[in-house]
Amino acid sequence: MDAVLKNMVRVGRISSINPANGTVRVVFEDRKNDVSYDLPVLVRQSVKNKDYFMPDVGEQAVCLFLPNGNAQGFCLGSFYSDVDTPPASDPNKRHITFEDGTSIEYDRGTHTLTIQAQGPVNITAAGNVNVTGDVIANGVSLTTHIHGGVQSGASTTGQPA
Numbered sequence: 001m002d003a004v005l006k007n008m009v010r011v012g013r014i015s016s017i018n019p020a021n022g023t024v025r026v027v028f029e030d031r032k033n034d035v036s037y038d039l040p041v042l043v044r045q046s047v048k049n050k051d052y053f054m055p056d057v058g059e060q061a062v063c064l065f066l067p068n069g070n071a072q073g074f075c076l077g078s079f080y081s082d083v084d085t086p087p088a089s090d091p092n093k094r095h096i097t098f099e100d101g102t103s104i105e106y107d108r109g110t111h112t113l114t115i116q117a118q119g120p121v122n123i124t125a126a127g128n129v130n131v132t133g134d135v136i137a138n139g140v141s142l143t144t145h146i147h148g149g150v151q152s153g154a155s156t157t158g159q160p161a
Helices: 002-008
Strands: 009-018 023-028 060-065 073-077 093-097 103-107 112-116
Touching: 002 009, 002 060, 023 060, 023 073
Parallel strands: none
Antiparallel strands: 009 023, 009 060, 060 073, 093 103, 103 112
């Protein structure tokens, strides 16, 4: 039974990815650098809601193989280590950090969604984009700002209605 389990669960490094198929190949250094067949990457959902991500080449991965051999299996995902540590340490936070420094974090304790973007943020909506609360851009409030230098005789306008 031990031999079967040792062949079912393996740790290796991603050696190549196939983004179109959602598969990876994994090299197992403890097995004379054997390389797996294409393994589907396990995702959270794939039918009505679709979750997509691909691990990086060189990333550690845990793989599960079916007991009938090493041709059929799955890449279950990666894991943290002393070198690759978690980007957050609060159990109330869900956090994603991208290679360029962009991050998305939701804190369910404070009900705060934080997005730190290193590039543009594009929102496309089939309908309205509704915001409840103030919108502040570069320190200027959308709901409380006033305009100076108005030509109609007054020196400032009132706040937006």
